[in-house]
Amino acid sequence: xxxxxxxxxxxxxxxxxxxxxxxxxxxxxxxxxxxxxxxxxxxxxxxxxxxxxxxxxxxxxxxxxxxxxxxxxxxxxxxxxxxxxxxxxxxxxxxxxxxxxxxxxxxxxxxxxxxxxxxxxxxxxxxxxxxxxxxxxxxxxxxxxxxxxxxxxxxxxxxxxxxxxxxxxxxxxxxxxxxxxxxxxxxxxxxxxxxxxxxxxxxxxxxxxxxxxxxxxxxxxxxxxxxxxxxxxxxxxxxxxxxxxxxxxxxxxxxxxxxxxxxxxxxxxxxxxxxxxxxxxxxxxxxxxxxxxxxxxxxxxxxxxxxxxxxxxxxxxx
Amino acid sequence: xxxxxxxxxxxxxxxxxxxxxxxxxxxxxxxxxxxxxxxxxxxxxxxxxxxxxxxxxxxxxxxxxxxxxxxxxxxxxxxxxxxxxxxxxxxxxxxxxxxxxxxxxxxxxxxxxxxxxxxxxxxxxxxxxxxxxxxxxxxxxxxxxxxxxxxxxxxxxxxxxxxxxxxxxxxxxxxxxxxxxxxxxxxxxxxxxxxxxxxxxxxxxxxxxxxxxxxxxxxxxxxxxxxxxxxxxxxxxxxxxxxxxxxxxxxxxxxxxxxxxxxxxxxxxxxxxxxxxxxxxxxxxxxxxxxxxxxxxxxxxxxxxxxxxxxxxxxxxxxxxxxxxxxxxxxxxxxxxxxx
Numbered sequence: 166x167x168x169x170x171x172x173x174x175x176x177x178x179x180x181x182x183x184x185x186x187x188x189x190x191x192x193x194x195x196x197x198x199x200x201x202x203x204x205x206x207x208x209x210x211x212x213x214x215x216x217x218x219x220x221x222x223x224x225x226x227x228x229x230x231x232x233x234x235x236x237x238x239x240x241x242x243x244x245x246x247x248x249x250x251x252x253x254x255x256x257x258x259x260x261x262x263x264x265x266x267x268x269x270x271x272x273x274x275x276x277x278x279x280x281x282x283x284x285x286x287x288x289x290x291x292x293x294x295x296x297x298x299x300x301x302x303x304x305x306x307x308x309x310x311x312x313x314x315x316x317x318x319x320x321x322x323x324x325x326x327x328x329x330x331x332x333x334x335x336x337x338x339x340x341x342x343x344x345x346x347x348x349x350x351x352x353x354x355x356x357x358x359x360x361x362x363x364x365x366x367x368x369x370x371x372x373x374x375x376x377x378x379x380x381x382x383x384x385x386x387x388x389x390x391x392x393x394x395x396x397x398x399x400x401x402x403x404x405x406x407x408x409x410x411x412x413x414x415x416x417x418x419x420x421x422x423x424x425x426x427x428x429x430x431x432x433x434x435x436x437x438x439x440x441x442x443x444x445x446x447x448x449x450x451x452x453x454x455x456x457x458x459x460x461x462x463x464x465x466x467x468x469x470x471x472x473x474x475x476x477x478x479x480x481x482x483x
Numbered sequence: 484x485x486x487x488x489x490x491x492x493x494x495x496x497x498x499x500x501x502x503x504x505x506x507x508x509x510x511x512x513x514x515x516x517x518x519x520x521x522x523x524x525x526x527x528x529x530x531x532x533x534x535x536x537x538x539x540x541x542x543x544x545x546x547x548x549x550x551x552x553x554x555x556x557x558x559x560x561x562x563x564x565x566x567x568x569x570x571x572x573x574x575x576x577x578x579x580x581x582x583x584x585x586x587x588x589x590x591x592x593x594x595x596x597x598x599x600x601x602x603x604x605x606x607x608x609x610x611x612x613x614x615x616x617x618x619x620x621x622x623x624x625x626x627x628x629x630x631x632x633x634x635x636x637x638x639x640x641x642x643x644x645x646x647x648x649x650x651x652x653x654x655x656x657x658x659x660x661x662x663x664x665x666x667x668x669x670x671x672x673x674x675x676x677x678x679x680x681x682x683x684x685x686x687x688x689x690x691x692x693x694x695x696x697x698x699x700x701x702x703x704x705x706x707x708x709x710x711x712x713x714x715x716x717x718x719x720x721x722x723x724x725x726x727x728x729x730x731x732x733x734x735x736x737x738x739x740x741x742x743x744x745x746x747x748x749x750x751x752x753x754x755x756x757x758x759x760x761x762x763x764x765x766x767x768x769x770x771x772x773x774x775x776x777x778x779x780x781x782x783x784x785x786x787x788x789x790x791x792x793x794x795x796x797x798x799x800x801x802x803x804x805x806x807x808x809x810x811x812x813x814x815x816x817x818x819x820x821x822x823x
Contacts, residue, residue: 314519343715387525387542390523
């Protein structure tokens with residue numbers, strides 16, 4: 166006989182499944198990176214209490230399947246070292262890790278491999294994802310957030326409520342430019358064609374440049390380089406789902422990290438105000454559809470001090 | 484004579500010398516690298532000893548002190564041509580043995596190649612003094628020992644850096660005079676005796692045209708992307724291209740400008756009428772290799788390449804020029820055996 170509070174179970178990162186007596190647990194891996202030493206813990210849970218399988222979730226977590234509901238308490242104890250290694254050291258406030266994940270609404274912050282490995286990435290996506298995790302988790306509101314290193318958007322930031330895309334924040338020193346045109350040709354072929362040769366040196370059309378950093382990668386002289394300050398493009402309200410799936414649109418070009426974190430935090434207040442409480446959960450994007458972008462923007466930008474380079478979208482039509 | 488000097492004290496010397504000299508050294512440019520959160524190391528003016536990046540090899544060489552990347556040869560103002568004002572500063576440059584040898588190589592091109600000398604290069608060259616940065620250990624990809632450029636006596640001062648002090652040898656009497664109050668020590672700059680990779684120089688006598696169409700270049704044709712990083716980081720590449728620039732606001736004004744060029748890069752062999760030779764990248768690799776180890780030697784008596792290995796450090800396609808030289812040497816020996 167099972168007598169369960171499904172709402173409580175779900176908030177504890179367990180799932181209601183097809184099979185009446187089975188659940189599964191979703192393990193968060195903020196930033197998509199885990200020390201390999203965690204694998205034996207997952208292995209132990211899966212082989213002793215699950216069906217011996219690990220599902221890699223689309224948000225870069227692990228779902229350990231085939232767990233009996235009665236073992237949830239035990240699983241929470243067993244999973245606590247993962248929380249202690251992947252959440253607490255990065256500043257995530259979880260009072261009692263032995264009780265498992267305290268929330269599941271705000272999803273794992275996923276990240277492309279970022280500049281630890283990838284030459285294209287403009288920043289360390291995992292580290293930013295962990296800092297965002299610390300700023301927003303645990304929380305029950307259904308938020309999907311991902312960080313990606315460059316506009317290639319390998320993590321599909323455009324499918325998130327908040328997608329953070331690294332910008333190169335480029336600078337150009339004409340003295341070092343030898344006029345080889347490598348950047349110009351490459352930008353035309355592979356990016357947006359924002360570069361042009363004028364009298365032996367390069368002129369950048371800032372209106373169309375997406376700051377991907379291809380010019381920096383291509384330049385044999387490092388006449389192109391990145392400024393030290395990191396800037397990001399924040400795209401918002403992309404989603405999959407049955408009702409109106411769509412790509413995220415650019416909210417801010419040239420935002421800094423502090424502003425982005427503040428904007429996401431502000432959005433929790435906005436959701437509190439406007440969420441349809443008759444539903445078990447509601448994606449932020451549907452709420453924005455209801456209130457309009459301007460109302461969202463008003464809430465999101467409250468007390469946010471954007472860098473002077475930042476450009477905020479006047480209107481967004483998804 | 485050699486001395487031990489604290490950084491603080493040495494910085495006061497640098498400050499004093501900066502009245503007469505432009506002082507250059509390898510400088511780490513934070514976030515200036517090709518990839519995000521990586522640095523660049525190139526020659527820039529320095530003010531204090533802490534500005535110098537001595538633990539790593541510079542990505543660009545010291546040549547740009549003498550041979551600027553972009554240089555205005557003269558300004559055009561309507562009917563008049565004026566050379567830019569050149570203040571007669573002297574140059575003090577911190578650099579390694581390979582780069583000192585490399586400047587000797589560039590001298591052949593700018594100063595000893597036919598009857599004309601390059602006045603822009605010459606005036607700087609005559610005003611330069613070297614501070615040799617010793618190398619205690621070889622960096623990755625260096626092959627200076629193979630090229631005989633691991634050691635030099637051609638310097639005014641030789642230096643070894645520590646965290647808070649320097650050991651400095653003053654050969655130049657001017658600087659010996661400067662240091663006469665300092666405590667003398669036994670010190671000569673370090674130099675490496677061996678590298679991690681050795682290069683065999685092909686014998687110029689044995690090299691002939693049979694190598695021109697050798698299969699080995701086809702491999703490079705597939706691999707090279709013609710970016711020119713090897714040229715631009717090379718301390719001995721000295722090619723440039725000159726063009727007249729007409730200012731948009733007033734096309735009667737402008738400048739004659741020269742900028743670095745590289746034989747690996749597009750446009751290098753473009754001619755009037757649109758003809759271009761060495762269009763495939765393998766032939767560019769062959770041209771560069773032959774110039775570095777053969778043609779230059781035939782003309783000036785020395786191998787051009789100094790084995791700094793920056794081309795190998797930087798090639799995004801992992802082409803090793805050092806190995807290319809060895810391949811040529813093997814071929815030359817092979818061919819020689821066939822003749823027997």
